[in-house]
Amino acid sequence: AKEQGRNMYQVYGDFMDERTYQSFLMEKQLRKAILNGEFIIYYQPRVNALTGEIISAEALIRWEHPQLGLISPGEFIPLAEESGLIIQIGKWVKRKVCEQLNEWRVERIPLIPISVNVSSQRFLQRDFSNDIKVLLNEFQLEGKWLEIEITENSIMKNEEYIYECLRELKKMGIRIFIDDFGTGYSSFNYLKTFKLDGIKIDRSFIQNISTESDNAGITIAMIKMAQHLKMDVIAEGVETEAELSFLLEQDCQFVQGFYFGRPCPMEEFEEKYMYSRQE
Ligand code: C2E
Ligand code: CA
Ligand code: CA
Numbered sequence: 680a681k682e683q684g685r686n687m688y689q690v691y692g693d694f695m696d697e698r699t700y701q702s703f704l705m706e707k708q709l710r711k712a713i714l715n716g717e718f719i720i721y722y723q724p725r726v727n728a729l730t731g732e733i734i735s736a737e738a739l740i741r742w743e744h745p746q747l748g749l750i751s752p753g754e755f756i757p758l759a760e761e762s763g764l765i766i767q768i769g770k771w772v773k774r775k776v777c778e779q780l781n782e783w784r785v786e787r788i789p790l791i792p793i794s795v796n797v798s799s800q801r802f803l804q805r806d807f808s809n810d811i812k813v814l815l816n817e818f819q820l821e822g823k824w825l826e827i828e829i830t831e832n833s834i835m836k837n838e839e840y841i842y843e844c845l846r847e848l849k850k851m852g853i854r855i856f857i858d859d860f861g862t863g864y865s866s867f868n869y870l871k872t873f874k875l876d877g878i879k880i881d882r883s884f885i886q887n888i889s890t891e892s893d894n895a896g897i898t899i900a901m902i903k904m905a906q907h908l909k910m911d912v913i914a915e916g917v918e919t920e921a922e923l924s925f926l927l928e929q930d931c932q933f934v935q936g937f938y939f940g941r942p943c944p945m946e947e948f949e950e951k952y953m954y955s956r957q958e
């Protein structure tokens with residue numbers, strides 16, 4: 680494959696720079712990965728730190744590359760978005776998550792909601808909510824088991840369509856969270872327009888929260904605002920005891936981060952978090 684790659688570079692070298700060529704190669708491999716089923720989903724727990732209970736899980740995709748091993752989404756999601764392949768990948772993730780929920784149900788394991796990340800590209804396509812409806816129907820799943828994370832740029836434009844779409848999702852019982860809250864082109868206007876279920880405070884604010892007063896101030900403000908709007912808050916990227924105690928002092932008890940558990944394959948997730956729960 681390397682040999683072939685070099686030939687290709689000669690062919691394309693005239694009008695492609697190295698970077699473009701690299702993404703050209705990766706896009707090709709990404710297409711193959713979709714066909715060959717080289718993706719796997721890791722799951723990360725979210726915990727109510729007051730009770731120690733697991734409240735939900737986030738589905739996070741990984742690429743098991745036959746030669747390169749496990750590749751994290753940060754390395755291929757941007758290209759997947761650029762090339763449009765994110766649509767197929769996202770479809771696979773949502774189906775996989777529904778299959779998992781269904782499996783728990785068959786095995787009589789009490790369900791927890793699983794949240795999926797939805798690219799703004801997909802979210803802004805007209806048939807998004809309908810696709811979800813069809814999927815839930817196929818698995819006979821209630822919408823409350825599937826949560827959706829979108830970023831601020833997905834709903835910045837106060838369009839009639841987004842309003843409709845969110846309303847449809849809500850009707851199905853699906854909860855919607857704003858991911859990476861505070862890092863986008865923030866405007867608080869949309870919070871007034873759309874009734875969203877919660878925000879996820881970005882990891883960059885949680886880091887060193889007990890020693891960095893800027894982060895602390897912003898985080899406190901975000902928590903207060905969400906409380907007033909009756910939205911849930913999940914703090915992302917909680918790594919230390921100190922970060923956790925700070926959050927608990929601010930009445931933010933829904934947390935996700937390495938302190939509680941790293942994303943892991945489902946077998947491990949079940950061992951660690953699912954089998955020990957009581958009905
Ligand atoms: P995200 O949605 O913000 O996901 C959280 C990321 O933070 C995950 O990285 C997770 O492993 C990491 N993380 C969680 N807790 C901690 C912590 O305590 N410390 C640190 N340092 N990191 C923590 P991951 O899995 O590499 O995913 C990166 C991004 O890729 C995600 O960020 C999300 O934007 C995107 N992504 C992942 N899966 C999907 C997917 O199925 N579809 C789409 N569209 N995007 C996805
Ligand atoms: Ca299982
Ligand atoms: Ca997320």
Ligand code: CA
Pocket residue numbers: 858859879881882915
């Ligand atoms: Ca995030």
